[in-house]
Amino acid sequence: MDDEGLTPYPDWIRPPVGGYRAEDLDRLPDAPPHTELIAGSLVFTAPRTRWETRTTGLLHGALEAAPAGWEVWRSMTVVLDERNRPEPDLMVVGARADWGPKDTSCRAGDVLLVVEVASTESMERDREVKPRKYAAAGIRYFWRVENVDDRPVVYTYELDPSTNSYVPTGIFHDRLKVEHPFPVEVELV
Numbered sequence: 001m002d003d004e005g006l007t008p009y010p011d012w013i014r015p016p017v018g019g020y021r022a023e024d025l026d027r028l029p030d031a032p033p034h035t036e037l038i039a040g041s042l043v044f045t046a047p048r049t050r051w052e053t054r055t056t057g058l059l060h061g062a063l064e065a066a067p068a069g070w071e072v073w074r075s076m077t078v079v080l081d082e083r084n085r086p087e088p089d090l091m092v093v094g095a096r097a098d099w100g101p102k103d104t105s106c107r108a109g110d111v112l113l114v115v116e117v118a119s120t121e122s123m124e125r126d127r128e129v130k131p132r133k134y135a136a137a138g139i140r141y142f143w144r145v146e147n148v149d150d151r152p153v154v155y156t157y158e159l160d161p162s163t164n165s166y167v168p169t170g171i172f173h174d175r176l177k178v179e180h181p182f183p184v185e186v187e188l189v
Contacts, residue, residue, distance in 0.1 A: 010028075010030045012031065012042075015041065015042070019040020019041060019083060020037055020041070020042060020083075021037075021040070021083060022037060022079045022082050022083070022084070024037075025077065025085050025104075026104055028042075032044050034075070034087055036085065036087050037077075037084060038086060038125065038130075038133075039084065040083040043086075043125070045121070045122065046119060046121040048119070049119065052089075052119055052147075055117050055145055055147075055152045056074065056090060056117050058186060059090060059115055059117075059143075059176075059186070060090055062184050062185070062186035063090060063092060063184065065183065066092055066182055068095075069094065069096065070093065070094060070095060070112060071094075071095045072090060072091070072093075073090070073092075074089060074090050074091075075087070076091065076104070076106060078107070078111055078139075079106070080108050080133050080134070080136070080137040081137065084133050086130055088114040088116055088130075089115050090113075090114070090115035091111050091113065091114050092181065093112070108134075108137035108138060108139055112139075112140060112141060112181050113140070113141040113142070113181050114130075114134050114141075115142075115143045115144075116142075116143070116144050116145070117145045117152075118145060118146045118147070119147075126144055127144065131157065132165070135165050136164060138159070138164075139159065141156070141157065141159070141181045142156075142157040143155065148173075151173070151188065152188045153171065153172065153173055153188075154170075154172040154188065155170075155172075156169045156172070156178060157169060172188065173188065174187070174189050175187055175188060175189075
């Protein structure tokens, strides 16, 4: 505490010149859980709602249909480049990725699919910012899930390698049924 009885802010609250780098995220012991790095800036996420938690769980279960060699992960960050390390709600990652049990992130090259379950707080990032960054990093598939009248609507995208941007492949309201990146079918109601 300082002289006035107030707790000082942690040193990391003031970003370094040039912003934070991906490896810095592991050196911020007092940072809130699920802190992301976007364009060199720390992004703190709002607590998840029941709807977001339920929807993420539903899709996690459906993605467990991934073929051998792929795993579904949550609560992990992905290093896109030295200034971007977001934490997707779900990722499908190569099971043979070269990393150890104490690693806190994976490389974009090991990720097949990222899923973002958008909230009011994250909508702009999930619609505009993150898809561009995931595409630039070469992640082949991206799904965004939005709450429409308390029901999940899934927007699916595939990377166009000639433009390094995502193109829409579907909008799913009651049932998600896709063949890529692997067959997935789940009731959304």
